[in-house]
Ligand SMILES: Nc1nc2c(c(=O)[nH]1)N(C=O)[C@@H](CNc1ccc(C(=O)N[C@@H](CCC(=O)O)C(=O)O)cc1)CN2
């Protein structure tokens with residue numbers, strides 16, 4: 001009978017574990033690490049980074065000149081978007097904010113200021129105005145996406161709800177070509193993010209330290 005030494009057993013197990021670890025489980029492992037790193041940030045770190053992030057984002061011509069931008073209200077240790085939302089609104093940009101639907105798809109409503117945000121499920125803050133429907137995002141010239149990481153191809157790792165996968169699929173189907181910009185901390189721009197067939201790349205990432213550009217926009221609205 002074949003008898004395995006403990007080291008050969010360990011090796012076989014390693015190979016087996018490697019084989020069953022598909023992109024999905026790689027994604028959840030990476031999510032865990034990145035969320036743990038965010039938890040190390042103090043409230044002061046988060047506030048300082050938010051001010052820098054707003055400044056960097058407003059340097060993007062795609063945002064400075066946009067009539068409508070789809071954004072989101074940051075919560076917890078996410079890169080802060082509140083200063084950016086107010087700056088966009090102050091320059092008369094129409095800002096759309098997501099409203100999470102029970103199936104994790106996103107509805108949208110106009111941002112009418114900090115006093116018009118209400119606590120919603122999962123620790124989120126959502127606009128209290130008229131719901132415009134999931135297709136309202138198609139009116140945006142730029143979409144700011146939450147995420148946990150992005151790589152040099154522009155492949156984005158999200159929280160895993162699939163909400164923004166659906167937004168990106170909807171945009172691809174409609175053929176609108178908004179600037180797709182993920183907001184991250186600098187350490188979250190990484191070598192490689194595990195990608196599945198449904199994932200769509202983003203054009204750029206903004207961090208408190210600067211702007212990273214990945215893919216060119218190809219449609220009539222883009223430079224290419
Ligand atoms: N600020 C913000 N708004 C957003 C998103 C986001 O990532 N950030 N979303 C992106 O798709 C959508 C909401 N999707 C979400 C999907 C999962 C969880 C979530 O896992 N929440 C944890 C608790 C929060 C935490 O500490 O991480 C939970 O429910 O256990 C939250 C929102 C739309 N709005």
Ligand SMILES: Nc1ncnc2c1ncn2[C@@H]1O[C@H](COP(=O)(O)OP(=O)(O)OP(=O)(O)O)[C@@H](O)[C@H]1O
Nearest residue numbers: 027156157158159160161162163164165166169198
């Ligand atoms: N177009 C789509 N319509 C419906 N479900 C989808 C779509 N695209 C992806 N999904 C599902 O969403 C789930 C989460 O996908 P994934 O792990 O790629 O999320 P993510 O991109 O990290 O998160 P998010 O999109 O919320 O930022 C998966 O179960 C996937 O099958």
